[in-house]
Amino acid sequence: MTTVAATGFWRRQRPRQRQALHPGFRLTLGITAAWLGLVVLLPVAAVLVRVAGLDPAEVWRVATSPRALAAYRLSFGLSLAAALANLVLGTLTAWVLVRYRFPGRRLLDGMIDLPFALPTAVAGIALATLYAPGGWLGRPLAALGLDVAFTPLGILVALIFVGLPFVVRTVQPVLYDLDASLEEAAASLGATRLQVLRWVVLRHVLPAALTGFTLSFSRAIGEYGSVIFIAGNIPYVSEIAPLLIVVHLEQFDYVGASVIAVAMLLISFAMLLAINLVQRWSGRRERAHA
Numbered sequence: 001m002t003t004v005a006a007t008g009f010w011r012r013q014r015p016r017q018r019q020a021l022h023p024g025f026r027l028t029l030g031i032t033a034a035w036l037g038l039v040v041l042l043p044v045a046a047v048l049v050r051v052a053g054l055d056p057a058e059v060w061r062v063a064t065s066p067r068a069l070a071a072y073r074l075s076f077g078l079s080l081a082a083a084l085a086n087l088v089l090g091t092l093t094a095w096v097l098v099r100y101r102f103p104g105r106r107l108l109d110g111m112i113d114l115p116f117a118l119p120t121a122v123a124g125i126a127l128a129t130l131y132a133p134g135g136w137l138g139r140p141l142a143a144l145g146l147d148v149a150f151t152p153l154g155i156l157v158a159l160i161f162v163g164l165p166f167v168v169r170t171v172q173p174v175l176y177d178l179d180a181s182l183e184e185a186a187a188s189l190g191a192t193r194l195q196v197l198r199w200v201v202l203r204h205v206l207p208a209a210l211t212g213f214t215l216s217f218s219r220a221i222g223e224y225g226s227v228i229f230i231a232g233n234i235p236y237v238s239e240i241a242p243l244l245i246v247v248h249l250e251q252f253d254y255v256g257a258s259v260i261a262v263a264m265l266l267i268s269f270a271m272l273l274a275i276n277l278v279q280r281w282s283g284r285r286e287r288a289h290a
Contacts, residue, residue, distance in 0.1 A: 044265065051262045054255060062259040071241040071260075074152060076267060078240075079220035082159035087213045089160075090167025091205065097168070098175040112169070115162045120225025127158055128230040150232030155240065158226045163216030170212035171205055178204050210279045214272065221268050 051059060062068065097109050115123065131138045131148040138149055148154045178201065186196045224242040232238040241264050248257035 047258055047261055047265070050258050054259070058255075059259050062256050063263040067235055067239070068241070068244065068260055068263070070236045071239050071244045072263070072267065074155070074239065075221060075241040075264075076271070078152060078156050078159055079217055079223075080271075082156055082163055082220045083213050083217035085156075085160050086163045086167045086216045087209055090164050090212060090216070091171050091209050093164070094168045094171035094175055098172060112165050115165055120162070120223070121229070123161060124158065124226040124229030127154070127161065127226065131157065131230065149230050150234075150238065152231075152238050154230040154232070155227050155238060158230050159220040159223060162223055162226055163219050166215035166219060167209065167212030170208045170215070174205050174208040206282060207279065210275070210282065214275050214279070217275070218268070218272065221264070 093112070097105060097112075128149055129135055131141070131154060133139065133142050133147070133149065135149070138147075141148055146153075148157060182200050183196050186200050187193075191199070222242060224240075224246075227240055228243055231240060231243070233243055241260060245257045245260050245264075248254070248260065
């Protein structure tokens with residue numbers, strides 16, 4: 001009788017909650033949300049609220065002015081071109097650094113991070129000096145009829161320079177973890193080098209390469225310091241959107257600067273969303289074929 005009563009007593013007790021494997025979730029989540037809200041969401045919300053209180057007709061006029069449209073096309077077009085170039089060149093660079101052993105490899109690997117550590121203004125001055133008509137590379141290129149400095153091509157060079165490390169550093173760990181025996185097995189089964197590259201290497205590298213492409217594209221959109229020294233900053237020709245925002249601020253036109261900033265924010269969000277959807281679709285397709 002006592003045993004039955006004790007059993008019923010324990011059954012009526014509230015079950016103990018299972019202890020979390022990683023304690024402190026609520027505290028860390030609260031700190032993270034507060035920090036992100038203070039650093040990221042609050043400034044973005046302030047700009048959006050400022051523009052929301054303006055006349056829609058005035059907002060549309062400023063956002064779609066010919067000078068602003070030319071700056072959008074230049075910034076986003078060259079950012080996309082630079083990210084695509086880094087997607088190919090960065091993946092190739094990561095492959096060389098991981099799969100080959102040669103003198104100076106460690107030095108070359110360390111130089112990949114140079115755009116991270118180098119101040120953007122210093123990078124811009126160095127690129128402008130190098131590709132100027134009288135520079136080390138600018139003089140022979142000018143003799144061939146190719147002007148780099150103070151043209152949109154110079155902007156592209158600067159954006160490739162600042163975005164290359166993102167692709168290299170995201171692809172390198174994947175290549176290190178890729179078992180070389182998979183390539184050897186495919187080759188032993190009669191696969192050609194291109195087939196091994198397509199079905200073994202690129203299949204594993206593609207998600208990381210797309211992530212690096214997204215990071216490179218995001219960095220290029222907002223790049224300012226390394227571009228203004230080599231761009232020439234000519235309206236309708238080589239004036240990027242961040243520079244146009246600074247021009248409005250220097251003229252105390254805070255409304256115009258806020259409108260262009262919001263327009264860039266919306267366009268960037270739409271393009272990054274599209275890239276992420278493509279990346280998710282690619283991941284699902286690869287898993288379906290696995």
